[in-house]
Amino acid sequence: MHWYVIHTKPRQEQRALDNLAQQGYVCYLPMFASEKLRQGSLKVVLEPLFARYLFIQLDSCHSSKSWTPIRSTLGVSRLVTFGAEPAKVDSHLIDALRADNRSQCEEPQRLFKAGDQVQINDGAFAGLQAIYQMPSGENRAMVLIEILTKTVKLTLSPASLRKVA
Helix, strand or coil: CEEEEEEECCCCHHHHHHHHHHCCCEEECCEEEEEEEECCEEEEEEEECCCCEEEEEECCCCCCCCCHHHHCCCCEEEECEECCEECEECHHHHHHHHHHHHHHHHCCECCCCCCCEEEECCCCCCCCEEEEEEECCCCCEEEEEEECCEEEEEEECHHHEEECC
C-alpha cells in the first residue's frame, strides 16, 4: 500500500474526504486550528494544512480497488500525477504529518499576537496605529495607543483592528 495525493475542488477537501471514506478508501486530511474573524468576533476554525489536497492510501497494483471511481467522487478534481505516474508520498512523511498535526489542532494559530502592529479601523480612534497586547474578555482586544506622548491602554472589538504589515 502506498500513499498518493488527491487534488480536490476549491474548498471541498472535507467533502472529498467524506465521500472517499464512504467508498472504503483510507484517506488523510491534515488540519490546523486557526483564529479567524467571523461576524465581528474571533472564532477558532479548523482548516486544511494543504489547501485543495488530501492523501489517499491505494494499492499500486490494480488488484484491490480500482482508481477509476476516485475521479468521479464528489469534491475530487483529480489524482496528482507526474506524467502518467501517480505522485507517491512516503509513508514516513504521512506519519510525521499525523504526529505534528495533533499539536497543531490543539493550539490555534492566533490572528493577532502580542506586539503586533495593528491599525484601528473605526470609532473615535480610526486611523491610529496601535500595538496589540492581548485578548480581553469576551470578543474584546486590548491595544496600546500613544496619545500626547503617553501610552494608553484601550479595549476594542477585534473586528475594528487590522494587522499592519
